[in-house]
Amino acid sequence: MTVIKDTGQRAPLPPFGAEHEELRESVSRFVSKEIAPNVEEWEDAREFPRELYARCGELGFLGLKYETEYGGQGGDYVHDAVWVEELSHSGGSGGVAAGIGAHAEIATPPIWKFGTEEQKQRWLVPGIKGEKIGALGITEPGAGSDVASLRTTARKVDGGYVVNGAKTFITNGVRADFLVCACKTTEDGGHHGISFLVLERDMPGYEVVSKLEKMGWHSSDTGELSFTDVEVPEENLLGEENGGFYLIMANFQWERLTMALGALGGMQRVFEETLRYAKEREAFGRAIGRFQAIRHKFAEMSVKIEAAKQMVYATAWRFNNGEYPVREITQAKLYASRIIEEVADDAIQIHGGYGYMKEYEVERGYRDARLNRIGAGTDEIMLEVIGRSYGL
Ligand SMILES: Cc1cc2nc3c(=O)[nH]c(=O)nc-3n(C[C@H](O)[C@H](O)[C@H](O)COP(=O)(O)OP(=O)(O)OC[C@H]3O[C@@H](n4cnc5c(N)ncnc54)[C@H](O)[C@@H]3O)c2cc1C
Numbered sequence: 049m050t051v052i053k054d055t056g057q058r059a060p061l062p063p064f065g066a067e068h069e070e071l072r073e074s075v076s077r078f079v080s081k082e083i084a085p086n087v088e089e090w091e092d093a094r095e096f097p098r099e100l101y102a103r104c105g106e107l108g109f110l111g112l113k114y115e116t117e118y119g120g121q122g123g124d125y126v127h128d129a130v131w132v133e134e135l136s137h138s139g140g141s142g143g144v145a146a147g148i149g150a151h152a153e154i155a156t157p158p159i160w161k162f163g164t165e166e167q168k169q170r171w172l173v174p175g176i177k178g179e180k181i182g183a184l185g186i187t188e189p190g191a192g193s194d195v196a197s198l199r200t201t202a203r204k205v206d207g208g209y210v211v212n213g214a215k216t217f218i219t220n221g222v223r224a225d226f227l228v229c230a231c232k233t234t235e236d237g238g239h240h241g242i243s244f245l246v247l248e249r250d251m252p253g254y255e256v257v258s259k260l261e262k263m264g265w266h267s268s269d270t271g272e273l274s275f276t277d278v279e280v281p282e283e284n285l286l287g288e289e290n291g292g293f294y295l296i297m298a299n300f301q302w303e304r305l306t307m308a309l310g311a312l313g314g315m316q317r318v319f320e321e322t323l324r325y326a327k328e329r330e331a332f333g334r335a336i337g338r339f340q341a342i343r344h345k346f347a348e349m350s351v352k353i354e355a356a357k358q359m360v361y362a363t364a365w366r367f368n369n370g371e372y373p374v375r376e377i378t379q380a381k382l383y384a385s386r387i388i389e390e391v392a393d394d395a396i397q398i399h400g401g402y403g404y405m406k407e408y409e410v411e412r413g414y415r416d417a418r419l420n421r422i423g424a425g426t427d428e429i430m431l432e433v434i435g436r437s438y439g440l
Pocket of ligand 1: 184185216218423424425
């Protein structure tokens with residue numbers, strides 16, 4: 049009988065093929081060399097350099113899914129999925145992934161999908177190059193999960209709108225050159241009274257009020273913004289007037305998938321770091337990984353990671369094929385967000401006291417992971433979306 053030795057080598061899981069694995073390699077090389085070694089410094093500085101966007105743009109990573117006529121790579125969501133997962137996996141920084149992701153995965157997509165040709169030239173083209181940085185502004189001090197209750201108003205005037213209000217928790221809020229901003233255009237319109245306007249940082253009345261201090265994601269900037277009589281020309285209206293809620297929901301699907309993909313990358317990073325540690329650290333005369341209690345933790349983690357992978361990849365594949373599988377996207381976001389937190393918690397436990405120390409990467413991994421269950425819709429909202437999808 050031939051014994052097949054498990055070498056640990058795996059064929060790429062669908063929907064990925066050889067071409068995607070090549071892309072994964074090149075992303076990994078870039079991120080391992082130009083991002084990972086600087087993460088600690090950027091975390092302490094509370095920001096990564098602005099030039100990183102231009103560098104990612106130069107390498108084509110900010111435009112993988114966009115058409116070549118706009119400077120993109122002419123790829124699709126599967127190429128982008130590789131980038132998003134690998135940025136977290138090889139970078140090991142929730143903050144860098146968030147800052148780059150807020151620009152390339154949630155701020156430029158609505159311009160690509162809903163923008164006019166002129167709007168694409170103004171914001172998508174320089175966005176793909178990483179020359180102009182974008183942010184998405186939906187959340188307000190009084191409106192988070194309950195998007196329809198937002199209070200930022202855009203009053204119609206001759207030739208455009210006058211915007212008053214505030215946004216909070218906006219990733220890239222401090223450094224963004226343009227903000228894809230949800231505003232109320234019809235006071236009592238509820239879901240049907242929201243429109244998107246693109247606000248620009250140099251517009252009079254547009255103010256960055258503060259850069260918020262956070263539990264994790266330290267190298268990303270999270271801003272609080274206020275708008276006082278900001279005059280926005282009508283050519284900055286994105287999509288249909290009062291059609292903004294549709295834009296929010298459409299945008300959420302890719303955003304939630306990218307949260308799930310980022311979680312996948314992050315959980316694999318934490319697992320690998322911890323495995324290395326468990327093979328090196330000794331107690332009672334043996335590597336701690338040789339204790340059954342620890343070995344079984346790895347076994348449990350690996351099963352969860354594989355389950356999350358299958359779920360996220362299968363859903364990304366369907367999304368890429370033009371389906372709109374809201375239930376499955378929501379399930380994938382919920383599940384991957386829970387699993388990264390569980391894996392990060394086990395990783396700290398396996399590191400013992402060292403896991404609690406800043407010097408060890410899992411400490412940051414644990415703090416960074418926590419945001420996944422809140423951002424782009426909380427666990428509770430994910431459960432609502434899934435539950436309601438059964439007609440309940
Ligand atoms: C670091 C960070 C970055 C972010 N980046 C951005 C960004 O770039 N752009 C942006 O627009 N937003 C951003 N957000 C905001 C984020 O999307 C919101 O924080 C999130 O949607 C939750 O809203 P909230 O914080 O107002 O919580 P709330 O809506 O006040 O919720 C508080 C609690 O009540 C629960 N809850 C609320 N409604 C229900 C319900 N119907 N049923 C059951 N439970 C409910 C929630 O699940 C939660 O547990 C960011 C947030 C953070 C922390």
